[in-house]
């Protein structure tokens with residue numbers, strides 16, 4: 228096992244990783260930007276190193292600063308968390324070249340899976356179902372038109388290097404295909420320095436279901452079942468749950484097996500997620516891989532009883548997975564609400580500032596992953612997540628009841644939070660019945676408007 232791990236992240240996930248290191252008896256070094264100086268989680272590390280000013284580009288995203296901090300503190304591994312440098316294959320490779328084990332997947336698998344077109348090629352080899360679409364990249368308008376007519380409208384133009392919904396356009400006819408093709412390419416070129424795009428049949432109102440994977444460096448890969456992450460607004464997830472409601476067991480099992488096949492084909496290890504879209508007939512289609520630990524990983528921890536971050540660290544240290552697939556069972560129901568420092572009454576504008584009162588919920592069945600407390604100042608520089616409120620109960624109706632109790636207990640003053648929108652969601656009959664899809668929030672709460680990519 229490692230002697231010391233550097234946590235190359237901030238906020239709740241830095242705290243989550245620090246705790247996993249403690250549980251393993253591993254020393255831990257935190258890094259921080261000046262915007263996070265004195266932040267509460269830093270006191271729980273053995274050491275904390277300043278890596279630069281507030282803007283992420285000059286600190287949490289600055290490879291040279293992070294490697295320097297790792298060398299100076301003589302760590303033998305680094306955990307990137309999520310966001311920031313977590314899916315940067317060059318960074319992962321550089322860490323390993325510097326003799327710092329990157330707690331994540333092998334960099335060649337990261338590089339391949341980070342490109343959606345390459346990921347789909349691997350999925351094709353692994354016989355994982357794909358959304359009908361182009362065989363590969365589309366080079367010209369004429370090719371786009373030909374393939375769109377073959378697939379049949381509506382189609383979705385997707386950037387191979389895309390993420391967070393950027394570089395995506397829906398086309399419902401030849402005209403919007405031609406304009407969408409050009410604008411998607413330009414947007415992707417500007418955002419990712421890679422304008423390559425491909426086409427897929429556009430699925431209307433799909434569910435977003437992902438499969439949690441764990442693989443070791445000895446070729447063992449297991450799945451930890453699925454999470455439904457359909458409830459999102461503008462590509463920001465609001466609620467996640469496991470199991471996925473109203474998903475036939477046979478479909479779930481096929482999806483989980485497909486995810487394992489893909490990970491094995493890619494030579495993947497560490498924690499990772501295989502994302503699928505599921506249509507109204509419960510057909511599932513692979514769309515992309517997340518080669519990192521995700522925000523919503525605790526949902527799966529609650530249902531399976533497996534500590535995903537601890538397993539990640541053990542895997543990076545070269546240990547064999549001791550958990551067999553047959554040991555993994557879904558016990559009960561877990562749900563997570565992402566509590567952001569945002570104003571739902573003002574278009575979800577960020578609401579940074581000092582928390583003057585913080586009274587967190589607790590009691591049976593409640594887990595709160597947070598770095599916040601009374602007096603904590605939410606800096607304006609970063610993602611606005613302040614807490615992940617999770618519940619675990621034997622059944623979904625009980626989970627909903629406990630979540631409503633926990634939301635009602637939660638008092639936050641000084642900043643605006645997304646607690647009210649969660650209270651609305653948990654009181655909406657379609658949600659209570661498990662009738663969820665990726666357009667739910669926009670359809671039910673905000674009118675049709677922005678539910679469609681490229682609008």
Ligand code: MV4
Nearest residue numbers: 358383391392427428429430435459514665680
């Ligand atoms: C799609 C789709 C419909 N049809 N692909 C959005 C981001 C990226 N992860 C994939 N996305 C989508 N791909 C086809 N062929 C609809 C979405 C989509 C979506 C997917 C998952 C979660 C939320 C979403 C919100 C809007 C659109």
